[in-house]
Amino acid sequence: MAEVMFARPKSLRDIPFHYCPGCHHGIIHRLVAEVIDELGVREKTIGVVPVGCAVLAYDYFNFDTVQAAHGRAPAAATGVKRVHPDAVVFTYQGDGDLAAIGCAEIVHAAARSEKITTIFVNNAIYGMTGGQMAPTTLVDQVTTTSPYGRKQGSAGNPIRVSEMLSSLDGVKFIARVAVNNPANMAKAKAAIKKAFEIQIKGEGFAIVEVLSTCPTNWGMTPLESVAWMEKNMMPYYPLGVLKAPEEVAK
Amino acid sequence: MAEKILMKGNEAIGEAAVVAGCRYYFGYPITPQSELIEYMARRMPQVEGVFLQAESEVAAINMVYGAAGAGARVMTSSSSPGISLKQEGISYIAGAELPCVIVNIVRGGPGLGSIQPGQCDYFQATKGGGHGDYHNIVLAPNSVQELVDMTILAFDLADKYRNPVMLLGDGALGQMMEPVEFKPSQSVPPAKPWAVTGPKGRSETNIINSLHIQPDALEKHNIHLQEKYSTIRANEVRYEAQYTEDADLILVAYGITSRIAQSAMEKARADGLKVGMIRPITVWPFPVKPFIETAPTAKAFLALELSAGQMVEDVRLAVNGVRPVYHYGRTGGMMPSPKELLGQITKILNGKEGN
């Protein structure tokens, strides 16, 4: 009988993902599920899933989930966590959900230092609705609602969410990571694990921003989109731990 | 407690929620209901409940969604513009079949309007407000005691039917002070095996969700919701009828307007005029039966409301063309006096159409 060295984590159901070929949501879901398994908290985990490509994450995760209105996941998660303070409650949100319509909710959940964890997937575009401009779309980036490229004069500059939130005392841990290569994937998983540990220890709010690709709406192959992300997104959204409790080595 | 205490309407709602076992309140300040959020801020910690002033009415209703999904008895409150903000969240709550209580202390509108009492959110409360085929159960108290009794009832109905329940108050009821007593409900809150609590102890995970992306699945869900609403219509209608058996003119009013109408009716009767009143206590489900029963013998109906004409449409539907239905309304927070209403009553009974 073969011994299995790598397989699907228990917190991830054996259901085919609807995500596009090469979409990083699949990797990020799996890393979250692995962390939940390794921390041994599956039975008390409640995930809050967004409106966006990941709306169907309630089918994929093997724990309790709440599907929230667009942008409102941090508020819904606040309601859940206040009722079940011992549960592990997290939100999983895209850039429209978190940085556009949900900007107030994430800022205030972070400011209140709600003991929840947020996984923020930033791919600089609105995926589910077909490739419109996001608050994180880069200047000059062409999208269906910025067909001449994002114009600074009209649409302003993209929002660096991690830097913005790091100004809040309530945020106990922020990291920006990527899953574009195995080394970064390992750092991403470590950051996600740290973020959940902050909640489990009752220390407060933690968020991990995960840079991601959108091959379909960027109009590229998955491998091309990884290269595009490395060349264009990473200089503007630098990776690293922006804020951590003092005992965590950077 | 058996004794009566003098309380302001907004605060009485808060205490009634506590008596009903509500331990989670999420809200935002807005006149004329800020006394309620302030009361909950003081009271929730005293009963080891959770109070949170949210960053907006939108955030508050979504906190309610999360807490209700987690199995709690939870309430929010606001006034007209804030209730508008909550509509998407209420639709989600109805679609996901979650129980909660939403208090609307109605003020003048539209837009920023005024901070004076109004009844101009009737359409919003009873005809949807949010998107999709759903209904709130809507209770319309007309005294501080009814604010108390209906708040307690609201939590029971919400849990019984897994549905949002709206308490439709107004700025006058919220601000007035009357003696009240708090009688706890006799109902035992039902178990909530569907709630998200972490899957420990369950073989299946629970999902709180209103998305049914396949059309056949969503139709099935909608049929189920409509069956629920039929059951509510059959079982939960509440109204009060006074002097309707021999009435020529039947007044129809709810909330604060029904108090003024009561005075006008009593004066009319003292003057020998045959006036009665139907007071809806649930405005959804709307009490159709008393109209069917009285239309054959009455001569006309007069709908009275602090609006340009919203409840009157339900009266017209219920009367179904059998008799004329007149309307008299004031807007902007202007309150008619009993004398003013009596003037309308007399005009109609003298054969001059109202107004």
Next chain:
Amino acid sequence: MPKPVFNEDRCKGCELCTAVCPKKIVVIANRFNSKGYRPATCTDESQCIGCMLCAKTCPDVVIEIHK
């Protein structure tokens, strides 16, 4: 000896795994799976060192690594 096991019908032919294999033995096959994608496959299992990079890179949990 470690080897990759592909759940072929879940593969969407995204090619991310082909870029990370240090032995260059993960490639896209020249055929279609039941979903119409060209699936990833291993050209020489004997070369597999069990690094698991292909499995970890796959967004669709297509690959298990067996000992």
